[in-house]
Every structure is written in structure tokens, then in C-alpha cells.
């Protein structure tokens with residue numbers, strides 16, 4: 001059957017920009033530096049690199065191949081590989097983007113608020129932020145429920161405008177401008193960060209060999225790096241399958257996977273170089289270990305300490321985070337839009353993209369409004385499992401994150417690697433990769449088989465276990 005309604009990427013560069021745009025997001029600029037800060041710097045980096053080159057590469061190759069093979073939405077793509085298990089995997093892979101959007105858009109909205117506040121300081125010297133500590137500003141942003149919901153609406157509306165344009169004229173076009181702009185702004189912030197007095201301590205923390213964290217708690221470094229790798233490479237969330245479904249048979253899947261993984265990793269390391277040295281230089285030794293607060297508290301303190309130029313760097317930095325969050329959010333939204341649109345086309349009707357995008361954005365806004373109103377647990381809303389005192393009940397964000405990042409994603413990837421490796425067989429993937437004369441070398445084929453059959457299932461089992469442990473601990 002013809003897929004007239006679908007469209008295709010305008011060029012391979014356009015696909016790559018969009019795929020890298022999906023991968024590079026809050027996970028790189030916020031998650032990577034803070035997890036590296038908490039998990040021992042260099043040790044975390046090494047584990048991350050090994051996992052990305054093995055588990056990450058093999059699963060990304062599978063997802064791109066499965067999507068392109070079917071040229072259909074994630075659910076149908078998985079179903080075409082085999083009945084019931086395909087349906088389970090397809091739904092797991094759609095559940096995650098739907099849930100993740102609820103908090104991803106709120107975090108994006110906080111960045112819009114921070115950029116606006118820094119701008120106000122810059123333009124009118126109103127000291128909207130400069131007069132407060134980073135912690136106080138973050139509290140003020142969290143407890144302002146109306147502001148958070150309104151900015152979340154604005155953030156989703158921007159995504160709506162882009163994604164309504166379609167794959168080529170919406171997503172591809174925005175990424176082709178947004179991604180290079182993000183990269184340049186990141187370089188500007190790095191130059192400022194690494195030239196601050198005391199920044200070298202932060203660089204040494206990242207790059208000087210130090211294996212003591214392994215001795216202290218290898219499993220938690222492994223699961224933190226693994227969970228981060230998954231989220232950062234946009235795996236097990238339907239997006240790589242979806243974007244792959246719009247890819248032409250002429251393109252090399254191995255080359256594209258490598259480019260996406262290498263670019264995403266480079267941006268994560270660069271973000272570490274923008275954030276950690278500044279946190280060490282201006283916030284002291286423990287600033288880098290503050291965890292999730294790094295982006296909204298520690299960094300704002302860093303900008304405050306920069307004097308008159310602080311708000312300028314604040315504006316540039318938050319703008320770059322906003323760009324990263326938008327290019328990722330439109331990817332997450334597209335998973336759902338493509339699903340609905342292909343469903344309608346399968347019934348023989350012509351999908352109305354504008355209408356579908358509107359419905360998806362409104363439903364996402366409804367769940368995001370709840371997370372925004374909750375203010376990361378600051379506003380006394382009822383939260384599931386809150387009474388247990390464990391991480392998963394700390395806020396609506398944590399609860400939803402538990403279902404998606406904690407369970408659905410690692411479980412989906414674990415099932416997928418076992419299913420492809422041992423039941424469907426890796427040959428299906430190899431056949432799709434080898435379309436149009438893109439031969440896999442013997443070495444590459446052996447490496448892929450070993451990764452998908454052995455390394456990925458074992459790695460995923462540890463990551464799933466580690467995620468569950470993290471969510472069930474009581475914060476200290």
C-alpha cells in the first residue's frame with residue numbers, strides 16, 4: 001500500500017539534524033553534567049562511553065532498521081516483526097514519550113521563565129534574579145502555579161507551531177537552524193566557563209583518570225550511566241523507530257547511527273565542560289554534586305556571581321537549553337502524531353495533520369499542567385506513594401518518571417534485545433541494514449550479534465534493577 005500521507009526527510013542531512021536534535025536535549029545539558037557530578041566524574045564518563053558504543057549502538061541500529069523496514073508508526077513497525085510481542089513493545093514504546101512529555105515540557109517551560117527573568121535583569125536591571133539566591137529563585141518559580149502552567153502552555157504552543165508543518169517543512173526545517181545555533185551558543189558558554197579562575201578543578205574532575213568510584217559503588221555508577229545513555233540517545237521511546245520510518249532505503253543505517261551517537265556524546269561532554277567547571281569555580285567543591293538542582297539553582301548562582309555579564313550568559317545559556325528541549329519535545333510529540341495518523345490512513349481515510357497535532361498537544365498540555373501545578377512537589381498536591389517517603393512519590397514528576405524511565409523504557413529495551421537477539425533473530429535487522437548495497441562487514445556483523453544477544457540484555461537487566469533501586473530508596 002502507498003503511504004501518500006507520510007512524506008519523507010528532505011535530505012539525509014535534514015534527517016540527521018532532526019535525529020541529533022531529538023537526542024540532544026535536557027538529558028545532555030542537564031542530566032549528563034549532574035549525574036556525572038554525583039557519580040564520580042571520570043568513572044561515570046568511561047562507563048557511559050562503553051555502554052554507548054555497545055548497547056546504545058546495537059539498539060539504535062535495531063530501532064532505525066525496524067522503523068525503516070515497515071515505514072510505519074512504532075506500533076505497526078513492531079507488530080510487523082511478530083504478533084503479540086510486537087504489540088506489547090509498540091505500546092511500551094508509545095507510553096514512554098506520552099508520559100515523558102508531561103514533565104519534559106514543564107522543565108522546558110522553567111527554562112523559558114529563567115531566560116525571561118535573566119532578560120529582565122539584563123534589559124531593565126530589575127534584579128529579578130540577581131537579588132535572590134539560586135535556591136530562592138527556584139522556589140519562587142516552583143510555587144507560582146499560574147506562571148508555571150502558563151509558561152508550559154507557551155512552550156507546548158511553540159512546539160505545536162513547528163510540528164504542525166510536518167516532517168520536512170516543520171521538524172527538519174527547525175532543526176536545521178536550531179541545532180547549529182545551539183552548538184555555537186554552547187561553545188560561547190564553554191569559553192566563559194573554562195576561563196573562570198578555579199575552573200581547572202572541574203576539568204580535572206571530568207577527565208583525570210580516577211577509578212575510586214568503581215570501588216565504592218560500581219552498580220550505581222553503571223545504572224546511572226546506563227539510564228542516562230538510554231534517555232540521552234532517545235532509545236526505547238519509539239522516536240528512533242518513528243524517525244527511521246521516514247528514512248529512504250538509500251541511506252546507511254550504520255553510518256547514521258554512529259553519527260547520532262557520536263554527536264550526542266560530544267554535546268553531552270561539551271555540556272559537562274560548560275556546567276561543571278563553572279560550578280566548581282564559583283560554587284565550590286560540592287556544587288557539582290548537588291544533583292538535579294544543578295541547572296536551576298547552582299547555575300543561577302554561578303550567573304549571579306559573574307557580575308554585570310551574568311544575566312547575558314544566563315540568557316544565552318537558557319536559550320540554548322530551550323532549543324535543546326524544543327527539538328526533543330517535537331520528536332516526542334511526533335511519535336504520537338505519526339501513530340494516530342498511520343492508524344487513520346490504515347482505515348483508508350486521509351489524516352488531517354493539523355487536527356491530530358492539535359489534539360495531541362492539548363492532551364499533553366493536560367498532563368503537563370498537573371506536573372506544573374505540582375511544582376516538583378512544592379505545592380501540597382496529592383501525589384501517589386507520597387506517604388511511603390520514597391523517591392518515586394516525591395513529586396508528580398518523580399512518579400511519572402518512575403513509570404517511564406524507571407520501568408517502561410528499560411523493560412521495553414530488555415524485552416526488545418532478547419526478542420530480536422534470540423527469537424526474531426538478528427538477521428532481519430541485518431537484511432534491512434544491507435539494503436541498496438550497504439554491506440555489513442563480517443566484523444561488524446559479529447559485533448552486532450554479540451551486542452544484541454549478550455551485552456544488551458545483561459546491561460539492560462542491570463540498568464532496570466538500578467533504576468528500580470533508585471526510585472525505591474528514601475532520599476537522605
Ligand code: PFF
Pocket residue numbers: 022023024025026027028097231232233234235237238239240328329331332
Ligand atoms: N534524548 C533527549 C534528551 O537527552 O533530553 C530526551 C528524549 C527526546 C528522549 C526525545 C526521547 C525522545 F523521543
